[in-house]
Amino acid sequence: MPDRYKDAREKFIEELEKDVIESLNIRDDKELSTRAKQLLRDETARDLSFFVDSRLKRVVRLLKRQQRIKSKLEKKEKWEKNTVQRFNIYFRIQHIMLFTSVVLLIITGLPLKFPGATASRILMSIMGGITTQGIIHRAGALLLIGFYVFHTLYTIFNKEGRRDFMLLLPRPRDFKDVFQMIKYFFGLSKEKPRFDRFSYIEKFDYWAVYWGGIVMVGSGLIMWLHNLTLRYLPKYVYDIAREAHSDEALLATLTIVIWHFYNVHFNPSRFPGSLIWWHGRLTKQEMIEEHPLEYERIIKDKQDSND
Amino acid sequence: MEKINFILFIAAVLLVPVSASSQPPLYQKCLLCHGRPGFKKMMPGGKVLELFVNKTELEHSIHSKLHCTDCHADVMEIPHSKTPGKVNCFRCHYKDNPNNAKPANEFFHSIHGRLLEKGDPKAPGCQDCHGGHNVQKVDSPLSTVNHQNVAFTCGKCHKQQYDNYIESIHGTALLDRHIQSAPTCTTCHGKHLILKPDNPEASIYPLNVLNVCSKCHENKELIKKYNIPGGRISTYRESFHGIADEFGSVRAANCASCHRAHFILPQSDPRSSINPKNLAKTCGKCHPNANVNFTKGKIHVNYKSKSTGILYYIGMFFEILTLSTLTLLFIHILLDLFRRYKAGELSKNHRHGE
Numbered sequence: 001m002p003d004r005y006k007d008a009r010e011k012f013i014e015e016l017e018k019d020v021i022e023s024l025n026i027r028d029d030k031e032l033s034t035r036a037k038q039l040l041r042d043e044t045a046r047d048l049s050f051f052v053d054s055r056l057k058r059v060v061r062l063l064k065r066q067q068r069i070k071s072k073l074e075k076k077e078k079w080e081k082n083t084v085q086r087f088n089i090y091f092r093i094q095h096i097m098l099f100t101s102v103v104l105l106i107i108t109g110l111p112l113k114f115p116g117a118t119a120s121r122i123l124m125s126i127m128g129g130i131t132t133q134g135i136i137h138r139a140g141a142l143l144l145i146g147f148y149v150f151h152t153l154y155t156i157f158n159k160e161g162r163r164d165f166m167l168l169l170p171r172p173r174d175f176k177d178v179f180q181m182i183k184y185f186f187g188l189s190k191e192k193p194r195f196d197r198f199s200y201i202e203k204f205d206y207w208a209v210y211w212g213g214i215v216m217v218g219s220g221l222i223m224w225l226h227n228l229t230l231r232y233l234p235k236y237v238y239d240i241a242r243e244a245h246s247d248e249a250l251l252a253t254l255t256i257v258i259w260h261f262y263n264v265h266f267n268p269s270r271f272p273g274s275l276i277w278w279h280g281r282l283t284k285q286e287m288i289e290e291h292p293l294e295y296e297r298i299i300k301d302k303q304d305s306n307d
Numbered sequence: 308m309e310k311i312n313f314i315l316f317i318a319a320v321l322l323v324p325v326s327a328s329s330q331p332p333l334y335q336k337c338l339l340c341h342g343r344p345g346f347k348k349m350m351p352g353g354k355v356l357e358l359f360v361n362k363t364e365l366e367h368s369i370h371s372k373l374h375c376t377d378c379h380a381d382v383m384e385i386p387h388s389k390t391p392g393k394v395n396c397f398r399c400h401y402k403d404n405p406n407n408a409k410p411a412n413e414f415f416h417s418i419h420g421r422l423l424e425k426g427d428p429k430a431p432g433c434q435d436c437h438g439g440h441n442v443q444k445v446d447s448p449l450s451t452v453n454h455q456n457v458a459f460t461c462g463k464c465h466k467q468q469y470d471n472y473i474e475s476i477h478g479t480a481l482l483d484r485h486i487q488s489a490p491t492c493t494t495c496h497g498k499h500l501i502l503k504p505d506n507p508e509a510s511i512y513p514l515n516v517l518n519v520c521s522k523c524h525e526n527k528e529l530i531k532k533y534n535i536p537g538g539r540i541s542t543y544r545e546s547f548h549g550i551a552d553e554f555g556s557v558r559a560a561n562c563a564s565c566h567r568a569h570f571i572l573p574q575s576d577p578r579s580s581i582n583p584k585n586l587a588k589t590c591g592k593c594h595p596n597a598n599v600n601f602t603k604g605k606i607h608v609n610y611k612s613k614s615t616g617i618l619y620y621i622g623m624f625f626e627i628l629t630l631s632t633l634t635l636l637f638i639h640i641l642l643d644l645f646r647r648y649k650a651g652e653l654s655k656n657h658r659h660g661e
Contacts, residue, residue, distance in 0.1 A: 115553045130554040185642035187649065227594050234603030243610055243618050247625030259636040268652050
């Protein structure tokens with residue numbers, strides 16, 4: 001390259017740098033502006049293009065992306081600092097499996113419980129008739145059975161699974177907590193019961209699913225494989241299975257829609273719901289309020305591991 | 308023969324004014340020939356075509372006031388030169404006709420009508436069921452299609468179904484015990500609009516069978532009067548077969564799938580398809596390898612009746628469990644809301660954690 005172009009080039013690059021830094025508004029960010037200059041130099045060093053405009057745009061785009069990633073990382077770091085991982089990935093997968101299957105089973109099961117209702121007929125026609133309904137219901141059932149298998153394996157083989165199971169067992173403290181909660185409700189006490197990892201509410205939900213699962217999967221399998229089960233069992237066992245399946249389904253549906261939805265969606269401090277089922281994290285504020293004993297233990301464990 | 312006919316014809320022509328003035332039945336002229344017993348014709352195939360018309364029969368029929376040519380409309384002269392064609396009843400029996408004849412247009416849509424239109428020689432026309440010159444009002448005891456006789460009329464072609472029907476509880480009730488509420492062929496299959504069971508509009512299409520049976524088996528008066536087992540329809544509707552039927556499954560068992568269509572017999576009869584001895588076989592039509600376990604327990608289960616024993620108590624257990632659980636949970640929710648209200652959490656400006 002002839003020398004007489006060199007000065008012009010330097011000048012051009014300097015101006016470009018100024019432009020870029022101005023346009024990105026990163027004058028104060030030393031790291032970013034140095035990086036921007038570097039990128040610009042790399043780009044122009046290859047050749048002094050006549051397509052400066054497109055070069056510039058590309059550089060700006062690159063820089064903006066870097067900036068976005070950086071701020072995202074910072075945000076995430078800050079959030080992680082302020083939150084506690086309450087549910088691990090296995091826990092969350094189990095919950096997603098459970099609610100997906102339960103929603104499918106409720107939607108496809110309710111029309112059979114109330115065959116005369118208009119809503120049932122509409123629901124059934126949306127699903128495309130009783131054959132498709134049967135297929136979806138059985139797919140939901142398989143997912144639910146998969147969930148129970150997963151959960152059993154998790155409870156047996158995973159350390160956190162074993163710990164959670166032990167923590168979920170009912171103990172005298174839970175009854176004290178209920179009593180304390182009632183006192184708090186009536187204003188007789190200003191203190192809410194201090195819960196550990198699982199409050200009596202969550203323990204109730206867990207054991208309700210446990211009981212419901214045995215009833216639903218057991219009776220459901222008897223009906224699904226009726227040609228097999230009726231070979232060995234009398235017909236009234238099938239009738240019992242049907243009655244239990246239908247009744248327990250209604251109990252579970254109502255409990256989920258009224259109780260669980262209130263606790264996680266409709267109560268004023270949660271409405272319209274949170275993303276905890278996705279990321280499994282609670283803010284420190286929420287942890288202190290809802291699971292103070294667990295929070296204290298986490299802090300203690302952290303300190304112990306640091307020591 | 309030819310000569311005699313001619314003389315008769317002349318006589319008939321001469322008699323016309325006389326017969327008109329004294330108002331004897333209008334068919335007098337035709338009966339000059341057709342009124343003679345043994346008046347018949349040899350057909351080319353060697354078949355004998357009976358041409359005799361019984362005057363008494365005609366006079367007692369519902370059509371006694373009509374002239375022969377009202378039905379045999381293609382006869383324009385006497386003696387007629389051509390063989391008259393088939394009588395078309397729909398000259399009168401159409402909707403809103405001026406003669407007040409019962410309309411029967413539905414017949415064209417029926418399986419009989421459609422086969423007739425296609426030219427099926429076996430397909431029945433009006434006369435095959437209602438009779439020709441002796442056609443009677445449907446409620447007349449002489450009618451071939453009244454409640455009592457129609458089964459025999461249908462049985463002329465549908466032999467096997469007739470044989471089954473007369474043995475069945477419905478057939479014996481009607482034909483032997485003369486219970487007029489008992490169903491005959493037309494009660495279930497319809498009258499003129501008889502359709503094949505695979506036609507969705509047919510009264511005996513799988514999805515419509517329940518409606519047909521419930522006409523009597525859900526009728527409280529009939530159930531009481533004849534001591535028919537009640538609650539059959541409601542328990543079927545609650546069963547899985549009934550629910551599948553409700554949602555349009557043709558595969559699901561309907562009443563006739565188990566009880567049979569024509570050979571319906573009470574459970575106590577050893578020939579009955581629902582006799583405990585035969586039940587496994589009946590269920591086995593759909594459920595492969597059905598065995599004696601199918602008979603252990605009721606088929607028409609009334610879940611709300613105490614007579615079902617354990618089922619009733621299981622239902623009660625779940626009812627109590629559901630009600631008590633939900634009451635407690637509901638109280639918990641209300642108390643929680645009450646507490647939040649007291650604490651001012653429900654006001655608009657309040658936000659959690661602030």
